[in-house]
Amino acid sequence: MIWLASLVALLPFLAAFAGMLFGPSLTRVVRGVPGGGPGVLACAPVAVSLVLSAIVAFVVWRDPGDRVGVLTLVDTGAVPIQVGLRVDGLAAVVALMVCCVALAVQVYSVAYMKDDRRYSSYAAFISLFTSAMLLVVYSGDLLVLYAGWEVMGICSYFLIGHHWEDRANSRAAVKAFLVTRLGDVGFLIGVIVLGVGAGTFDISVIVGSAADLPGSTVTAAALLLLAGVAGKSAQFPLHTWLPDAMAGPTPISALIHAATMVAAGVYVVARLDMVFFAAPAALTVLAVIAVISMVGAACAALAQDDLKRVLAYSTISQLAVMAAGLAVGAKSAAIFHLLTHGAFKALLFLAAGCVIVTAGSTMLAHFGGLRRGMPVTFWSMTVGLAALAGVPPFSGWFSKDSVIEAAQHSALHGGESDLFTAPVGTGPAAPPEVVALPASPPPQSFGLPRCVFDPSNSCPVAGPNVEVRGTAPGLAVHAYSVDVPVGIAWLVYLGLVVTVALTAAYAMRTWLMTFFGEPRGSYEIREPSKFMTWTVAAMAVPAAILGFFGLGAPELRPQIGASLLSVLLLVLGAGAAYLVWNRDPALDPARALGRVRPVFARAFFVDELYAAAIVRPVQALARHVVTFDKAGVDAAVIGTGRAARRLAGVLRVPQNGNPQTYLTGLLAGVVVIVAGVVIFL
Numbered sequence: 001m002i003w004l005a006s007l008v009a010l011l012p013f014l015a016a017f018a019g020m021l022f023g024p025s026l027t028r029v030v031r032g033v034p035g036g037g038p039g040v041l042a043c044a045p046v047a048v049s050l051v052l053s054a055i056v057a058f059v060v061w062r063d064p065g066d067r068v069g070v071l072t073l074v075d076t077g078a079v080p081i082q083v084g085l086r087v088d089g090l091a092a093v094v095a096l097m098v099c100c101v102a103l104a105v106q107v108y109s110v111a112y113m114k115d116d117r118r119y120s121s122y123a124a125f126i127s128l129f130t131s132a133m134l135l136v137v138y139s140g141d142l143l144v145l146y147a148g149w150e151v152m153g154i155c156s157y158f159l160i161g162h163h164w165e166d167r168a169n170s171r172a173a174v175k176a177f178l179v180t181r182l183g184d185v186g187f188l189i190g191v192i193v194l195g196v197g198a199g200t201f202d203i204s205v206i207v208g209s210a211a212d213l214p215g216s217t218v219t220a221a222a223l224l225l226l227a228g229v230a231g232k233s234a235q236f237p238l239h240t241w242l243p244d245a246m247a248g249p250t251p252i253s254a255l256i257h258a259a260t261m262v263a264a265g266v267y268v269v270a271r272l273d274m275v276f277f278a279a280p281a282a283l284t285v286l287a288v289i290a291v292i293s294m295v296g297a298a299c300a301a302l303a304q305d306d307l308k309r310v311l312a313y314s315t316i317s318q319l320a321v322m323a324a325g326l327a328v329g330a331k332s333a334a335i336f337h338l339l340t341h342g343a344f345k346a347l348l349f350l351a352a353g354c355v356i357v358t359a360g361s362t363m364l365a366h367f368g369g370l371r372r373g374m375p376v377t378f379w380s381m382t383v384g385l386a387a388l389a390g391v392p393p394f395s396g397w398f399s400k401d402s403v404i405e406a407a408q409h410s411a412l413h414g415g416e417s418d419l420f421t422a423p424v425g426t427g428p429a430a431p432p433e434v435v436a437l438p439a440s441p442p443p444q445s446f447g448l449p450r451c452v453f454d455p456s457n458s459c460p461v462a463g464p465n466v467e468v469r470g471t472a473p474g475l476a477v478h479a480y481s482v483d484v485p486v487g488i489a490w491l492v493y494l495g496l497v498v499t500v501a502l503t504a505a506y507a508m509r510t511w512l513m514t515f516f517g518e519p520r521g522s523y524e525i526r527e528p529s530k531f532m533t534w535t536v537a538a539m540a541v542p543a544a545i546l547g548f549f550g551l552g553a554p555e556l557r558p559q560i561g562a563s564l565l566s567v568l569l570l571v572l573g574a575g576a577a578y579l580v581w582n583r584d585p586a587l588d589p590a591r592a593l594g595r596v597r598p599v600f601a602r603a604f605f606v607d608e609l610y611a612a613a614i615v616r617p618v619q620a621l622a623r624h625v626v627t628f629d630k631a632g633v634d635a636a637v638i639g640t641g642r643a644a645r646r647l648a649g650v651l652r653v654p655q656n657g658n659p660q661t662y663l664t665g666l667l668a669g670v671v672v673i674v675a676g677v678v679i680f681l
């Protein structure tokens with residue numbers, strides 16, 4: 001199993017290495033194939049990785065449990081580093097999603113980037129990006145995870161700035177790199193604090209012993225990790241890089257928003273769930289960040305004029321929904337939404353790419369009436385927007401409602417978890433929620449009184465807000481619950497409710513302005529390359545049906561109360577956008593926002609605030625440093641050099657290289673000496 005997972009991550013890396021070295025030269029060998037040599041190197045290895053990841057996921061589904069493999073143990077003299085992989089249900093399903101989206105992006109890019117003279121390096125960096133994310137997903141050690149985490153950062157820099165000739169692209173790439181690096185400083189310190197505190201960087205050991213670590217250590221580590229999560233997953237206050245990153249190629253936006261980079265932050269919180277559950281302060285911070293991000297980004301998406309920026313703010317908002325689910329302990333619901341979001345957001349960006357290629361613009365004001373000449377793109381994007389808005393029975397409805405239900409339950413029950421009864425399994429047939437632990441550690445509890453249940457009877461098993469840990473067959477089962485402050489639980493719930501309505505509104509606005517009304521451009525309305533349209537149509541399938549795969553888990557099944565409320569909010573948000581648009585289809589429905597529209601369009605002026613509070617003061621300080629460097633440091637260095645030259649000029653007068661001068665000086669000296677001897681002696 002571990003060697004299959006190793007191949008899943010290794011094949012894209014080898015493809016990247018080969019593409020950078022041999023991609024262009026292989027074009028002469030591989031003829032008649034779209035994309036030539038670079039296209040083959042880009043698509044074939046990822047396709048094989050997809051098949052292998054599906055096999056890994058199937059095996060884990062049939063036989064739940066952790067599979068761990070260690071390649072080598074690096075002795076650092078303090079805390080050892082295990083270079084190895086860990087495969088469980090969470091890693092298997094996320095890796096499968098990553099491979100699906102990466103293959104779709106590579107196939108799509110064959111046509112989208114066909115005229116790009118640097119397509120080979122572009123495809124190679126996508127493969128390296130994919131491999132880095134898979135390393136994060138499968139890693140069994142925090143430092144190995146951090147290596148993949150940082151490789152993704154440098155890949156995003158190169159891919160966002162692929163068209164470096166355009167200054168907007170290069171500036172966006174630098175901004176993304178610097179903002180995410182700012183968060184990664186905290187992330188690295190958090191990894192070190194956690195590893196040193198636990199005595200190991202092994203993720204499974206850290207998660208298992210989180211309750212036994214000092215509370216201050218766990219809290220400090222969790223808060224530091226959240227800095228990296230906020231940067232990588234574009235959450236407030238480090239979210240500003242993601243909308244600007246839309247300057248890069250559209251397929252890269254699909255990859256970053258759906259499967260890599262931004263998904264990594266949410267995944268890490270889910271992977272280290274017990275660390276965060278043991279740090280209530282960190283969960284509170286995560287909840288507040290999530291609410292600000294989901295509502296603020298949804299408001300910003302409602303007023304954007306650029307199609308890609310609408311989807312960018314939508315990503316920030318949806319990632320915040322996942323973070324909110326994790327904050328109230330709904331780990332399964334959050335990961336379920338991560339998977340469905342990966343499907344429909346990749347679909348939306350790839351469909352947006354078809355629209356942009358046809359219209360030659362990213363502005364919503366230049367679209368209109370595209371459904372007539374672009375039926376495949378129209379229906380595919382309709383599926384994607386419906387899943388985003390949470391229209392039943394599309395995938396987003398299932399996953400988003402499961403998060404809302406968990407938040408609602410937490411709010412109504414004072415922030416406490418709901419325990420429901422289920423029989424305890426034994427051996428390999430044990431429920432996947434029950435994790436084997438040694439019998440020696442005493443039961444621990446987060447927020448609720450500890451409880452021990454005899455496995456001969458029924459016992460509480462994980463509900464939306466509960467993490468259950470069990471012992472070997474015949475021993476006790478320990479229930480761990482997540483206790484969220486009631487005020488925070490209500491804040492999360494109300495934030496989710498507002499976000500549902502806002503999401504429906506901006507999804508409806510985008511749909512109407514793109515595909516309905518009269519055409520607002522002089523271009524020919526037609527489908528682009530078949531490679532692009534077929535890829536979009538294929539991605540519409542999981543975006544439509546993926547939600548049904550969650551029906552097997554009780555906590556992921558739709559609940560009547562949350563579902564009715566969600567549908568009501570959906571109708572209110574979408575209906576309001578439609579009514580405003582229907583008054584005059586030639587105008588933007590966002591005009592109804594009135595005076596707050598500029599505020600929403602500029603995303604509450606956070607960038608301007610950073611520019612005033614950070615960028616301009618740093619630039620002014622830099623100018624003073626440059627002035628001081630020139631007037632002080634440089635002047636001292638240059639003055640010293642000039643003084644040395646003047647002194648050397650004086651000292652070199654007698655050293656002019658003329659023998660007659662030397663002889664004259666010698667004779668003059670002799671005469672002076674003789675005269676002195678005669679006179680004074």
